[in-house]
Amino acid sequence: MIDAQEKLSSMALTVFALNGLFLTVAEGLAVPAGLTATRWQVLGAVLREPLTQAEIARRMGITRQSVQRTANQLAEDGMLAMIPNPSHRKAMLLQPTEKGLAAIRAIHPQHAAFAGRLKTELGEERMVRLSDALTELRSAMDHLVPAEAD
Amino acid sequence: MIDAQEKLSSMALTVFALNGLFLTVAEGLAVPAGLTATRWQVLGAVLREPLTQAEIARRMGITRQSVQRTANQLAEDGMLAMIPNPSHRKAMLLQPTEKGLAAIRAIHPQHAAFAGRLKTELGEERMVRLSDALTELRSAMDHLVPAEAD
DNA sequence: CTCGAATTGACAGCACGCTAACAAATCGTC
């Protein structure tokens, strides 16, 4: 019989620590390319197809308002362009500019390098297993924590 | 042969999502007791023994400055007391007041209840396995991300 | 004992998450 309460606390603290570690890594990769971790994430969300603020927010699991501020900053920096949305006059579609794409490309090699180091550290089998474990835990938490309606 | 880069991104995004979920839960538990997730964490850190700001920060993996602000707020609210430190005149030790302990006690039943729900959702064996996976990943990331000197 | 290095607390300011509240646009039902 385990102490579930103790286990929960320990898992939460570990997740908080991992969040900090991944954020540190992302920041370290993004900053040399003239981005931040957050801007990289937003820019990355519209690489495949243009999306609205609200769509990006839903996919990233954060609020529309947070996306908006970041998107505006990226637009000010000329990395993100607003294009008209045929199906909604007010909700413009966001897509990277050439400058934005260049920033993403600049990150790519360093990103791959760190991924390689993690794979070396963990081994391929373990990396897959741990990734699956994260997904499993997320799924369980999703069931217990209903999403906000907004 | 897996795509390590893709895997890394996916793991990072899942950790970010888990961070948000655990934070939402913690906030939901803490607020009814007159705390926030952060204040609960700081108060929880000095339950066993009084610690200085810097010691709390190291254990929580955050900066001294963040702990300081939270500790000051808890002190203003009468939940945290500063007691003299025999081995350092400037670095006072922090410990919960009776009011602080009462807040922690108020959280306890709800905390246990959520832990029970998670155990029910996952099953005991899986809960242990996922917790161990988190710890494993943290250890690997710790090796790749050297701590700041401060 | 002395003096430079390291630790600690304090204060200021920034980044980015959040909620709250509103108007504009769209959707759905009648």
Added chain:
DNA sequence: GACGATTTGTTAGCGTGCTGTCAATTCGAG
């Protein structure tokens, strides 16, 4: 077509993480 409900963008303000910088204190090498 009309009208209430929903979605979207916008603005404002707060919480809490971070970095930078400084003075006070303690530690450690000589």
